Amino acid sequence: MFISKMNPIIRSFALFSVCFIFLLGNVFSEESKIVKYDTQTFTENINLKNHFVMFYAPWCSHCQRLYPIWEQLADLLNEEGSRVTIAQVDCTTETVLCAQQDITGYPTLKYFSPDKLEPVKYKDIHFLTHLTMFLNVQMGSSLGTGELEEVENVGVKELTDDNYTDQLSKGNHFVKFYAPWCGHCQKLAPTWEELGKTYVKHKEVTINKVDCTVNKQACRNFGIKSYPTLLWIEKGQQIDKFQGQRNINNFKHYIEEKLIQLNSMADKITTEDVQQPSSPVLSLVASNFKSTVSKGLTFIKFFAPWCGYCKGLAPTWEDLGKKISSYENIIIAKVDCSSNLNKELCSEQEVNGFPTLILYNNGEKVEEYTGLRSLEDLFEFVIKHANKNHDEL
Missing domain, CATH: 3.40.30.10 (Glutaredoxin)
Known part of the structure; x- marks a missing residue:
């Protein structure tokens, strides 16, 4: 009622602000396994065990791109008996703590250990494998073998604007482009995760997903205009768009059909003994x-x-x-x-x-x-x- 009586320009800005806050809330989910610290809980817990902490601001686009990967890391490692806790601190609310930690840019990732006098700042690229490699080095390979295997065998790989080009440049990929607020995407999510687990150790295909609310460049480059969009990509190029019913059996049949086509083409080339000329460029x-x-x-x-x-x-x-x-x-x-x-x-x-x-x-x-x-x-x-x-x- 109050908004309806506002000046039209102010009303539009107010509605935009509400929507913007809603979208940020979707990105930085309250339901994830990431441990959320304020100044008091950070001080109470940081010296009790190893911690890998993301200091961030909700409005930061780089933080938004990292967040799905940080969630994956927390899903894998924030379990009972784990040797490290994956945590986060919102620097827009915990300003004093972030000043104490000398946070001058977002996101800043720091590893804390009771055995180290000073935290170690992470400076590598924001890929899941690189984050776990960093933890291995810091913990002296104390990250358990089982934990490592689980990290390496993540079913659905999260792609971002920073990594999608390299990740898709080789091999075959089945990619879901989605938005967290999309009802059809939410319904598809558990089926897609199941598909990822089914093909987690498959050598000829990977199952991927891209959050288009955060990774706009990747989605723009593949011409994504609706959600969810499911693309079959080979060596960085879109080959086909999945159009069937979205269930696990149809997905499996689709993937196997694509792989059979690829293998048939490879057999034909081998049989005909075609020599591919090397590029002069x-x-x-x-x-x-x-x-x-x-x-x-x-x-x-x-x-x-x-x-x-x-x-x-x-x-x-x-x-x-x-x-x-x-x-x-x-x-x-x-x-x-x-x-x-x-x-x-x-x-x-x-x-x-x-x-x-x-x-x-x-x-x-x-x-x-x-x-x-x-x-x-x-x-x-x-x-x-x-x-x-x-x-x-």
């Missing part, structure tokens, strides 16, 4: 970038797999590689900027859009190509600089 990552560009001319395409213009250029770039392959000291290469391995490299090379085409000569950036992207124009550009090098010699 060299794929670079941060670790081999400098050594590759250090000698001769290197023409590099910086791209992202989801980029339409990059897809359009791809066959021409392959043709350029073939055409240049007979020339000495000239390399045609590419860098996938969507990979976590290359994000820092692409930033260093000042890549601000895709595709970006840059020519290097003996390790130095010579020129960013901005001309027409036909095979003839690209070839002429490279040869012009190759001839210039020859003239200078």
Whole structure:
């Protein structure tokens, strides 16, 4: 009644605020196994056993992306007899405690142990396996074998904006894109978890899920417009969309059908003895970038797999590689900027859009190509600089 009498603009803002708080409440669930500490309970318990604590703010998008993984860690390790407690502290309410712990950014993850005078700050990427590896190191491998096996055998893998590109780039994946508030998603959840447990040790497929309220980039890149959306993905590419009845038997039948198709294709290739030619375009990552560009001319395409213009250029770039392959000291290469391995490299090379085409000569950036992207124009550009090098010699 009170809201209905408000100024329309104020009313809209008030409704938005209520919805925003509701969504945050969904992300930071009260029903999870994560132990929630305030200043008093933190002080009382922190020195009693090992703790791995997330200091966060509910409005922080990085915290929201981490939270499902933190919940998984708590589900696996916050059991009776566990040697470590997975906990969280809300720094928007426990301001004094967070100041005492020198929390200057969110999320901050710290490991506390009665055997250590100072907590150890976690600085690695926010993947479940990396978090457990960190705990192993801190606890001197005291995380029990059974606990470790359970961590490694999580049925449904949670994908985020930070890890989905790397996780999906190889192999076969059945992925659920969902929103926590979606009724159909809530109904599907236990069936999807059961499916994950069924295929947890399967070597040919993984069962995954993506929370689209938090991981908007991943969902946008796969064109997700409704929930739940179930996609079959092979080597980072969407192959099919599941359209049948959402029950465990249909899911199993669908997966087995897809794997049979894949194996049939593999058998056909083996039978016909088809030799796949190696690509004339060299794929670079941060670790081999400098050594590759250090000698001769290197023409590099910086791209992202989801980029339409990059897809359009791809066959021409392959043709350029073939055409240049007979020339000495000239390399045609590419860098996938969507990979976590290359994000820092692409930033260093000042890549601000895709595709970006840059020519290097003996390790130095010579020129960013901005001309027409036909095979003839690209070839002429490279040869012009190759001839210039020859003239200078």
